[in-house]
Amino acid sequence: MDNKHYVDAIVKGSESYFRAFALADNMRHHLGDIEWILPLPNTPGPSIVYRVSLDERTANERIGELMPGLQDGTIPSYWVITPNSTPKNIVNILVSNGFKDISDPEHPELGMALDIKMIPEPPLSNPNIEVKKVVSTSEFEVWIDVVNRALHGWNMLTIEHYSSWLSRDEISFYLGYLNGIPIATISTMQDEDCASVEFVSTLKEYRNQGVATTICVKALQNLKQKGVKTVTLRSSSEAIPLYKKLGFKPYYEQILLSYRK
Numbered sequence: 001m002d003n004k005h006y007v008d009a010i011v012k013g014s015e016s017y018f019r020a021f022a023l024a025d026n027m028r029h030h031l032g033d034i035e036w037i038l039p040l041p042n043t044p045g046p047s048i049v050y051r052v053s054l055d056e057r058t059a060n061e062r063i064g065e066l067m068p069g070l071q072d073g074t075i076p077s078y079w080v081i082t083p084n085s086t087p088k089n090i091v092n093i094l095v096s097n098g099f100k101d102i103s104d105p106e107h108p109e110l111g112m113a114l115d116i117k118m119i120p121e122p123p124l125s126n127p128n129i130e131v132k133k134v135v136s137t138s139e140f141e142v143w144i145d146v147v148n149r150a151l152h153g154w155n156m157l158t159i160e161h162y163s164s165w166l167s168r169d170e171i172s173f174y175l176g177y178l179n180g181i182p183i184a185t186i187s188t189m190q191d192e193d194c195a196s197v198e199f200v201s202t203l204k205e206y207r208n209q210g211v212a213t214t215i216c217v218k219a220l221q222n223l224k225q226k227g228v229k230t231v232t233l234r235s236s237s238e239a240i241p242l243y244k245k246l247g248f249k250p251y252y253e254q255i256l257l258s259y260r261k
Helices: 003-021 059-072 090-096 137-152 159-167 211-225 237-245
Strands: 027-030 034-039 048-052 078-081 099-101 110-115 129-133 171-178 181-191 194-202 230-235 249-253 255-259
Touching: 003 027, 003 034, 003 048, 003 110, 003 181, 003 194, 003 230, 003 249, 059 090, 078 090, 090 099, 090 255, 110 237, 129 211, 137 159, 137 171, 137 181, 137 194, 159 171, 171 211, 181 211, 194 211, 211 237, 230 237
Parallel strands: 048 078, 194 230
Antiparallel strands: 027 034, 034 048, 078 255, 099 255, 110 230, 110 249, 129 171, 171 181, 181 194
16 A cells, blocks of 8 residues: 555544544534634633645635634634645645644654554563453543543543543443553544554553553454554654554654644
8 A cells, every 4th residue: 555545544543533522512523624623611622623624725815714713712723734734835824824833843743554464463461461441431431530641641531521432333442451450541443444543541650561562452453353454543752662563654744733822
């Protein structure tokens, strides 16, 4: 498969991830040439523009129309730009309208993909490590707690608003245990023969003990059994070595812009 296949799959996975947040009862979801999610006032959740598909001839005018919403906070100030964002000079257009590129070139966030045939063999069995698929509300509540502590550093997810995720057939959740303690998470979101890996996290004090590798391989094996052929993710720089060890390859650097009032 060529690079475009993998780039398209990564972008598709990214968009599916953000649209999943729109399933929460406290989220606003704007569709159209620019797509974003935004939590209702005084409720937790991500606020971000994740898809930009504008005509080069009218892009500058369209951004100008959004300025009042950007200034009053009814449109998210953070924008994700992918290789499929249009027009191709969208970054320059946004910067000329007051946005700042806040991507870190020394620690880029990479769009990565894996041919499912390349997943590694499971790690050697460690009796201290156990991986469980989340099936109950109580387990999902534990999953959310680990994600918030290990990945976000604040209570971005709540069982109150996101319990509907547990009933979605296309979304799977896993908890990794070390000596009986839940310390790691992963989620997969499937779309036909493609899937994205999300919410990979390990509590800081338990890292580098093999739990992340074990839980990732388990999730990937389950995707393979479901007929998935391509798996994608977006990785922060510190997790890239883990994903490369699992067989993922980088295909682009994601760009993040922020509007400054």
